[in-house]
Amino acid sequence: SSENSCSISAEKVGQIRPKTPLLNILHEAGASGEHFTLKEVMHYLGQYIMLKQLYDQQQQHIVHCGNDVLGKVFGVQSFSVKDPSHLYEMLSRNLRTTNF
Numbered sequence: 001s002s003e004n005s006c007s008i009s010a011e012k013v014g015q016i017r018p019k020t021p022l023l024n025i026l027h028e029a030g031a032s033g034e035h036f037t038l039k040e041v042m043h044y045l046g047q048y049i050m051l052k053q054l055y056d057q058q059q060q061h062i063v064h065c066g067n068d069v070l071g072k073v074f075g076v077q078s079f080s081v082k083d084p085s086h087l088y089e090m091l092s093r094n095l096r097t098t099n100f
């Protein structure tokens with residue numbers, strides 16, 4: 001039979017698998033499971049920043065995460081949402097497989 005012996009299952013190819021501390025943050029923001037698209041990870045991180053009120057009220061593109069587990073996960077006290085490359089670099093250190 002032309003059985004597919006490939007062991008890579010379709011739903012996992014190109015998926016992002018966050019390491020545990022980041023996974024816990026995504027779950028706190030309402031995510032479930034362990035495999036996400038990049039779009040889903042960014043969506044839930046945005047939700048997390050909102051619900052924890054980590055963004056600066058005056059300069060709303062600045063995120064202050066030094067007193068939050070997000071700061072430990074990203075390794076910074078604060079960051080700007082206007083610097084996507086820095087953001088993705090911090091994110092990539094928290095993924096199980098290098099999808100970048």
Ligand SMILES: C[C@@H](c1ccc(Cl)cc1)n1cnc(-c2ccccc2)c1-c1c(C(=O)NCCN2CCN(C3CCCCC3)CC2)[nH]c2cc(Cl)ccc12
Nearest residue numbers: 042043045046047049050055060061081082083084087088
């Ligand atoms: C375009 C997008 C983005 C997406 C990726 C990147 Cl690498 C940069 C930027 N973005 C633009 N501003 C934000 C943002 C700013 C402050 C607080 C929360 C989110 C976001 C982020 C989203 C998001 O999914 N955004 C949906 C629309 N946002 C508009 C901003 N809105 C709030 C801005 C603060 C005041 C209240 C509304 C929330 C919905 N996810 C993120 C996750 C992180 Cl680790 C960092 C930032 C974001």
